[in-house]
Amino acid sequence: MTDEKPFIDVRHAQKRFGDLEVLKDIDLRVNKGQIVAIIGPSGSGKSTLLRAINDLDPLSGGEVWLEDKQVNKQLPPRQYEKHINKVRQEIGMVFQHFNLFPHLTVRQNITLAPKMLKGISDAEANQLAEAQLAKVGMSERIDFYPSQLSGGQKQRVAIARALAMNPKVMLFDEATSALDPELVEEVNLVMKALAAEHMTMIIVTHEMGFAQSVCDRVLFMDEGVVVEEGPPEVIFKNPKHERTRNFLRKHLAG
Amino acid sequence: MGLDFSVVPGYLDTLLLGSLWTISIMLVSALISFFIGILLAVIALYAPAIIRYPFRLFAFVFMGTPLLLQLFLIYFGLNQIGIDLPAFVAGVIGLGLHFAVYNSDIIQAGILAVDKGQYEGARTLGLSRGQTIRKIIVPQAVRTVTPPIGNNMVALLKDSALVSVIGVTELTLSAQLAISNTFRPFEFYVAAAACYYVINLGLEYGLRKVELRIQAAR
Numbered sequence: 214m215t216d217e218k219p220f221i222d223v224r225h226a227q228k229r230f231g232d233l234e235v236l237k238d239i240d241l242r243v244n245k246g247q248i249v250a251i252i253g254p255s256g257s258g259k260s261t262l263l264r265a266i267n268d269l270d271p272l273s274g275g276e277v278w279l280e281d282k283q284v285n286k287q288l289p290p291r292q293y294e295k296h297i298n299k300v301r302q303e304i305g306m307v308f309q310h311f312n313l314f315p316h317l318t319v320r321q322n323i324t325l326a327p328k329m330l331k332g333i334s335d336a337e338a339n340q341l342a343e344a345q346l347a348k349v350g351m352s353e354r355i356d357f358y359p360s361q362l363s364g365g366q367k368q369r370v371a372i373a374r375a376l377a378m379n380p381k382v383m384l385f386d387e388a389t390s391a392l393d394p395e396l397v398e399e400v401n402l403v404m405k406a407l408a409a410e411h412m413t414m415i416i417v418t419h420e421m422g423f424a425q426s427v428c429d430r431v432l433f434m435d436e437g438v439v440v441e442e443g444p445p446e447v448i449f450k451n452p453k454h455e456r457t458r459n460f461l462r463k464h465l466a467g
Numbered sequence: 468m469g470l471d472f473s474v475v476p477g478y479l480d481t482l483l484l485g486s487l488w489t490i491s492i493m494l495v496s497a498l499i500s501f502f503i504g505i506l507l508a509v510i511a512l513y514a515p516a517i518i519r520y521p522f523r524l525f526a527f528v529f530m531g532t533p534l535l536l537q538l539f540l541i542y543f544g545l546n547q548i549g550i551d552l553p554a555f556v557a558g559v560i561g562l563g564l565h566f567a568v569y570n571s572d573i574i575q576a577g578i579l580a581v582d583k584g585q586y587e588g589a590r591t592l593g594l595s596r597g598q599t600i601r602k603i604i605v606p607q608a609v610r611t612v613t614p615p616i617g618n619n620m621v622a623l624l625k626d627s628a629l630v631s632v633i634g635v636t637e638l639t640l641s642a643q644l645a646i647s648n649t650f651r652p653f654e655f656y657v658a659a660a661a662c663y664y665v666i667n668l669g670l671e672y673g674l675r676k677v678e679l680r681i682q683a684a685r
Contacts, residue, residue, distance in 0.1 A: 269590070294595060298593045306591040316607050329598060378593065
């Protein structure tokens with residue numbers, strides 16, 4: 214690894230649910246502009262690790278840093294609430310099931326948080342929504358409700374919504390897993406465009422092809438540990454570990 | 468003594484005035500029960516235990532004792548300790564609080580039925596707990612809870628007849644006044660029942676409008 218200070222730094226991440234250890238002392242460092250894929254079988258802890266980065270699933274032990282700020286700082290509840298809301302504005306997140314707000318239009322989905330949290334005017338918010346939707350190719354659906362969109366369109370709106378907060382990093386939690394196969398590509402294209410703009414991204418995915426073509430680095434996780442990590446050409450072409458090979462055999466074949 | 472409905476038109480103004488009072492009681496109590504219901508639901512789900520438990524006791528008392536008794540207590544009981552509420556006010560407070568507790572149960576279920584992903588989606592954007600509840604959770608819960616709350620409001624309309632016993636001259640008491648002048652209970656109770664039915668039709672019409680408007684935004 215370079216001597217560059219990591220942009221995101223997860224140190225000794227541990228997570229327990231009762232007796233079950235989901236994350237066992239994991240380290241993850243991501244530099245600015247880097248795109249990291251986390252792959253692994255279901256139950257390997259990859260989503261839990263991702264959700265620890267914005268403290269949605271707080272760690273049982275370990276630290277998460279974004280630049281010079283500790284995300285999972287121990288604070289009294291009220292101060293923590295203030296702190297985490299600030300930090301989360303800088304960390305965009307995209308979910309498997311989109312989590313768009315069904316009672317709001319596409320425009321309102323995007324403008325809600327910027328208007329409430331950044332105090333921008335309606336006109337500015339509208340401009341912002343239009344700009345972000347143009348980016349994901351959804352301009353003509355600005356006044357639709359989520360229920361009127363296809364899965365792929367919903368996910369593109371969800372990405373636009375996250376980007377409207379101007380985050381420093383984007384987390385993708387199986388963003389295309391809930392989509393019909395023919396809708397996956399449109400979301401992948403949006404993510405590739407983001408990659409081309411050097412957005413820092415951490416992507417939990419089951420799509421090996423996408424991970425291979427877009428990411429700078431791939432982590433293979435299994436049973437709460439990082440089994441192997443490296444550049445995609447090494448992980449996918451020449452993995453060192455038996456577990457990685459087994460996993461890839463199943464996934465690349467199927 | 469045969470039935471003679473020809474006495475009813477002479478008391479039409481009494482019945483109409485009574486109907487207007489019934490409608491006012493219904494509307495004011497419905498509003499109270501709705502807003503207090505939301506407040507109680509939010510407290511029950513999100514407030515720390517020290518606030519939650521007293522309110523749970525309050526809800527338990529209002530749900531577990533007769534409405535008639537509650538009205539007596541608020542009107543006559545409070546009067547005895549120096550709180551002299553007009554009968555109308557006592558009536559809408561009693562009805563409002565009583566139905567607020569039922570509404571609160573419905574709203575709690577509605578809030579819990581909102582997908583967890585909605586909460587997470589809002590929190591990851593940086594919205595606080597309170598902002599998320601206000602802007603994301605409650606508006607969605609409102610959709611699922613409008614029909615059962617509407618049913619509750621129909622029940623409220625009918626139970627508003629109970630406030631006649633603390634002397635609010637609403638529809639039922641108006642009918643009784645007409646009866647004490649004419650000694651014709653059958654005619655005037657039927658007439659009052661007809662008035663309740665008409666008011667109910669209006670209420671259901673209004674509720675359907677509200678429901679349609681709320682569901683339209685899906």
